[in-house]
Amino acid sequence: MEQIRSLSQLLEYAKKIGAEKGPKKLSVAMAEDAGLLSAIEEARVAGIAEAILVGRKEKIEVAAKEAGVDLANYEVVDEPRGESAMAMTAVEKVSSGQAHIYMKGQLHTNHFLRGMLNKEVGLRKGKNTISHCYFHSVEGYDRVFFVADAAFNMYPDLPAKANILQNTVNFARAFGVEEPKVAVLAAVEVVNPDMPCTIDASALTQMNRRGQIKNCVVDGPFALDNAVSEESAKTKGLVSPVAGKADVLLVPDIEAGNMMVKALVYFSKNETAGLILGAAAPVILTSRADSPRAKLLSIAAAVLLSSFEEK
Amino acid sequence: MMHNLDFLLELCQTGRRMNLAVACPYGDDVLGAVCEAHKRGLINGILVGDSEQIKKKAEAHGFDLKGLSFVDEKNDYAATEKAVQMVSSKDADLLMKGFVKTAVLLHAVLNKEWGLRAGSLLSHLFLFEIPLLDRRILGISDGGMNMYPDLNAKVGIIENAVKCYHKIGVSNPLIAALGAVEVVNPDMPATLDAAALTQMNRRGQIKGCTVDGPFALDNAVSDEAARIKNIDSPVAGKADMLLVPSIEAGNMIGKVLLYMTGGRGAGVILGAKKPIVLTSRFDSMETKLLSIALGAVVASKE
Numbered sequence: 048m049e050q051i052r053s054l055s056q057l058l059e060y061a062k063k064i065g066a067e068k069g070p071k072k073l074s075v076a077m078a079e080d081a082g083l084l085s086a087i088e089e090a091r092v093a094g095i096a097e098a099i100l101v102g103r104k105e106k107i108e109v110a111a112k113e114a115g116v117d118l119a120n121y122e123v124v125d126e127p128r129g130e131s132a133m134a135m136t137a138v139e140k141v142s143s144g145q146a147h148i149y150m151k152g153q154l155h156t157n158h159f160l161r162g163m164l165n166k167e168v169g170l171r172k173g174k175n176t177i178s179h180c181y182f183h184s185v186e187g188y189d190r191v192f193f194v195a196d197a198a199f200n201m202y203p204d205l206p207a208k209a210n211i212l213q214n215t216v217n218f219a220r221a222f223g224v225e226e227p228k229v230a231v232l233a234a235v236e237v238v239n240p241d242m243p244c245t246i247d248a249s250a251l252t253q254m255n256r257r258g259q260i261k262n263c264v265v266d267g268p269f270a271l272d273n274a275v276s277e278e279s280a281k282t283k284g285l286v287s288p289v290a291g292k293a294d295v296l297l298v299p300d301i302e303a304g305n306m307m308v309k310a311l312v313y314f315s316k317n318e319t320a321g322l323i324l325g326a327a328a329p330v331i332l333t334s335r336a337d338s339p340r341a342k343l344l345s346i347a348a349a350v351l352l353s354s355f356e357e358k
Numbered sequence: 359m360m361h362n363l364d365f366l367l368e369l370c371q372t373g374r375r376m377n378l379a380v381a382c383p384y385g386d387d388v389l390g391a392v393c394e395a396h397k398r399g400l401i402n403g404i405l406v407g408d409s410e411q412i413k414k415k416a417e418a419h420g421f422d423l424k425g426l427s428f429v430d431e432k433n434d435y436a437a438t439e440k441a442v443q444m445v446s447s448k449d450a451d452l453l454m455k456g457f458v459k460t461a462v463l464l465h466a467v468l469n470k471e472w473g474l475r476a477g478s479l480l481s482h483l484f485l486f487e488i489p490l491l492d493r494r495i496l497g498i499s500d501g502g503m504n505m506y507p508d509l510n511a512k513v514g515i516i517e518n519a520v521k522c523y524h525k526i527g528v529s530n531p532l533i534a535a536l537g538a539v540e541v542v543n544p545d546m547p548a549t550l551d552a553a554a555l556t557q558m559n560r561r562g563q564i565k566g567c568t569v570d571g572p573f574a575l576d577n578a579v580s581d582e583a584a585r586i587k588n589i590d591s592p593v594a595g596k597a598d599m600l601l602v603p604s605i606e607a608g609n610m611i612g613k614v615l616l617y618m619t620g621g622r623g624a625g626v627i628l629g630a631k632k633p634i635v636l637t638s639r640f641d642s643m644e645t646k647l648l649s650i651a652l653g654a655v656v657a658s659k660e
Contacts, residue, residue: 205544238558240509249557250550253572254542258588268557284562 050223051191051351053184054318054344057222058093061347064354065094071350073098073331074146076137076162077130077154079106081113083333086342088116095350099146101126101137102153130154134162141328142168148349150331163323163330170326176200176210177325179332180218181308182348186316188275193219193227193295194311197304198332199323205247208297209260212251214324215295216263218348221355229255230274230293231267232303236283238268244299251297263295264288271296271307320344322352329353360495362487363624366526366651369658370400376654378635379450381441381466382407382434384457386419387639391646392454393421400647401654404450406441408432434458435466442466445632446474452657454635454650467630474630479504479514481629482636483522483599484612485652487621491579496615497523497531497599501608502636503627509551512601513564516555518628519599520566525659526652534578534597535571536607540587542572548603555601568592575600575611616645624648626656633657 051057065071070091078084078100084107090096100107100118104125111118126136133154140146149170151159163170163177179199183192195215200207212229219227231248238245248267255265266289272279277291285291298304312319320341323330329349333342370376378401383389389405389412396403402425405412409430416423429444431437438458444450453474455463467474482502488494499519504511516533523531535552542549552571559569570593576583581595602608616623622644627634635653637646 205542205550237561237563238554240554245557246509246550246554249554250542250544252557253553256591257541257572259541287560 048223050225052189053191054182054320055184057191057344057351058347061095061350062093064350065096068354070094070097071148071353072096072146073148073150073346073349074137074140075100075102075150075152076159077102077133077152079103079110080153080335081110082339083152083342084110084114084116086339086346088114089339089343090346091120096148096346097121098150099124099137099140101133101140103127130158131161134158135165135168138162138165138170139168142170147353148329148331148346149326150346150349151333153335156332159332163326170328170330172325172327175325176203176207176214177323178211178214179321179323180215181319181321182218182222183308183311183317183319185311190224190294191219191222192275192293194304194308195295195297195324197298197301197308198321201301203300205250208247208251209254210325212260212263212265212295212297215297216260218322218324218352219294220262221352224294227263227294228289228292229263229265229267229295229297230269230289231265231297232271232274233268233299234270236269236273236285244268247299266290267297269293318344320348322348324352360527361492363485363495363622363648366624366648366655367398367400369526369655370651373658375399375402376451376657377402377404377449378452378454378650378654379404379406379429379441379444380454380456381438381463382456382458383454384408384411384415385639386415387641387646388454388456388637389415390419390421391637391643391650393423393426394643395647395650396426397422397424398647400651401452402427404429404441404444406431406444407434407437407456435462438462438466439469439472442469442474443472446472452632452635452653454653455637460636463634463636467634474632474634476629476631478518478629479511480627481515481518482625482627483519484623484625486612486615486623488579488615489619489621496579496597498602498608498612498615499599501602501605501612502625503605505605507603509554512551512555513558514629516564516567516569516601520564522626522628522656523598524566525656528598531567531598532593532596533567533569533599533601534573534593535569535601536575536578536603537572538574540573540577540589548572551603552601569601570594571601573597616641622648624652626653628656632660
């Protein structure tokens with residue numbers, strides 16, 4: 048497939064998958080919000096995804112009415128026993144194979160994630176680390192950036208970073224980036240024994256060179272500028288296949304990642320969405336603040352990943 | 359690539375002969391080696407210590423003292439200081455330890471006023487001939503001075519060794535940072551340091567060499583082992599030097615090479631203003647001569 052280089056292209060490609068293989072099915076926990084239903088309806092109309100809507104039936108009906116959505120096109124599962132039950136009911140639809148993607152609605156994140164991690168009906172995949180990825184198209188750049196983990200793992204140690212990296216690389220490959228270039232970020236591009244993340248970056252680089260992390264080219268440490276700008280890499284005299292060309296940006300911890308992503312979102316012309324990776328199925332964890340467009344893009348990415356993992 | 363250590367003897371015999379100040383050469387091992395080295399024209403021997411005692415010893419063992427210089431100093435500490443001072447004042451070009459405790463010698467070397475501090479870490483490098491590997495030469499550092507070097511110390515050890523390699527004619531030594539395995543294992547700190555050193559080299563923080571690691575010893579020195587493990591690296595199977603994680607590891611590899619393979623070696627302490635030759639009583643005469651020669655070659659290019 049051709050590499051997806053922007054989030055508009057992502058949407059187009061998800062439509063194509065839908066047209067060729069049929070739409071994927073979302074299972075939405077507490078689908079009681081009009082904005083959310085609009086995004087889901089848009090995905091349905093585009094032929095990308097269908098949905099099972101779990102929640103209190105009457106609340107879903109009110110939201111659908113507000114959004115102008117005809118519920119005849121959806122399977123609605125009435126679950127009046129509270130948020131925890133909604134999560135379990137919704138996630139069970141995915142683990143039992145009735146749906147492909149687990150999506151968060153209005154419920155609290157805790158309940159939603161507890162559903163995902165539930166040992167019986169959840170989506171745990173062995174001991175695999177579950178991680179979050181923000182993906183961005185930024186004006187002036189010819190490719191999508193994948194940033195991990197700015198939302199789920201707080202202070203990952205080296206083994207966790209290796210897992211996060213592998214999850215993210217797999218996701219980037221679903222975008223048609225055949226051998227993603229991974230920059231392990233720090234504040235500087237040199238190894239400094241007093242900055243532990245520069246040591247981790249070296250370790251990840253060597254793990255890649257020794258075949259312990261596959262299907263990608265890892266290098267680090269990098270400062271953000273020399274990871275994404277060839278000019279900056281050149282100024283620093285960095286010789287690396289990743290310098291200036293990174294697709295995946297692995298951040299050292301949740302603070303650095305979160306601030307970087309938010310600076311990107313608020314200070315640049317960009318499109319941004321997110322997805323949870325490493326579970327048995329793609330998981331969409333949107334926040335109330337996300338626009339319907341961002342939700343739609345997350346759905347498109349989840350569909351892309353789900354279809355990629357079938358191969 | 360050099361196939362045995364004889365080139366050190368040849369390098370020594372070209373150019374100016376280095377003056378070797380030996381502190382307290384009362385043991386027959388060191389005294390014998392210095393006399394022999396002097397006779398062969400590798401160095402000019404300067405025997406710093408109780409001249410009378412030295413002469414008696416030489417006579418008892420039939421050593422030829424012809425042409426060697428004497429600096430008479432009966433007290434061991436004073437003789438050691440004198441030998442060090444001769445080097446720092448450039449009356450001598452390199453230092454050798456005789457029958458005096460290593461701690462006493464190093465104490466003098468590290469003296470802030472007249473010692474041989476150069477701002478670097480002191481480290482020990484040993485070069486070995488490996489008859490089974492087509493008489494290839496393999497360096498090990500540090501199996502003699504630094505016990506459990508941290509990452510910064512390992513950088514210092516590599517830097518010292520690289521300067522030495524340049525002086526003996528290896529312009530870009532291939533350095534393998536050893537672990538017990540060739541993969542990065544978060545529970546094995548040596549593998550993490552090895553990875554960090556590799557990246558420091560790739561970022562230009564360690565220059566004049568190519569560093570890669572972690573390696574297990576086999577895939578650092580054997581092309582075949584590297585191939586089986588599918589390791590793609592310019593250093594794999596071709597290492598000139600093994601950076602070992604601890605003094606135990608280095609010491610044990612070194613002793614296997616020296617006593618169980620039939621090869622010879624040459625050792626020197628690096629990182630001071632001038633090299634320091636420190637031999638073991640059990641070293642063969644050949645190994646002692648080669649150590650003196652290595653020190654002299656390094657000294658000649660300081």
